[in-house]
Amino acid sequence: MARHMDSGSASMAHGAPAPVLEVRDVTKTYGGHSATTHALNGINLTIAAGEFVALMGPSGSGKSTLLNCIATIDAPTSGTIMLAGTDVSRISRSRLADFRREKLGFIFQDSNLLDSLTARENISLPLTIGRVPAAQIEADVVAAATSLGIEEVLDKYPYQMSGGQRQRVAAARALVTSPQLVLADEPTGALDSKNAKLLLESLESMNQSRGATVLMVTHDETAASYCRRVLFIRDGRVFTELDRGSDSCHAFFERIMQVVAVQGGVDDAR
């Protein structure tokens, strides 16, 4: 059964891990007097350390706006976003880039790898910028690559890799710094089903073995079924959520489909 709510905090049972992300009463309004859009309407959600959460919702429901606000790329009109204990609205402009690099990892629909760098150099990039010692970089890159099954492409350039390999290199780059939160925006959107499955299995295993906390926007019920929890967003707020509990991927997929069918249109943005 779906739990109808707009707090997101119900899953934070007493004694649960500390929240990595707390979104409280966040609104985001675009435009002026004549053409105002209320993209977020007092949205609330909480994500605990080590969770793997999907965010689903119809086109225009506010998913990208929320992700941009969490990523500190955009600012809410009102409300609070606490990330790893920091109120992101209080971070000075000069600190924002460092905050993003230190606390967040990003995986986009297109891998966004730098064409002139090998996989190894692409994955190393956030560590190099963070002035991590070379020996540590090498160890961290190999560990991330091994977890994602891409050791054999480490010395290849993006054009020498398959789309699936590029996306797993991008995932390695997002995870190599062990960020507090990984934000994944339609990471399987450009992949065929075999490569999508490989990426999702990798994310699931990074979540389980390294305790990576992942918030993934997706239109794909199969992708969402790999997560432990699915938040459904509509009209700029969470209207229901599903916990996977002890369900298999397949059983969870069926439950997600039921919510999509009843609520209608979660995947109408495809």
Ligand SMILES: Nc1ncnc2c1ncn2[C@@H]1O[C@H](COP(=O)(O)OP(=O)(O)OP(=O)(O)O)[C@@H](O)[C@H]1O
């Ligand atoms: N920069 C902007 N200026 C004005 N309106 C915007 C802007 N960005 C988003 N919106 C509006 O805010 C609402 C939420 O958009 P958002 O992109 O967050 O939706 P979404 O759920 O990510 O959609 P999709 O699944 O199609 O990517 C939409 O009505 C959209 O038109």
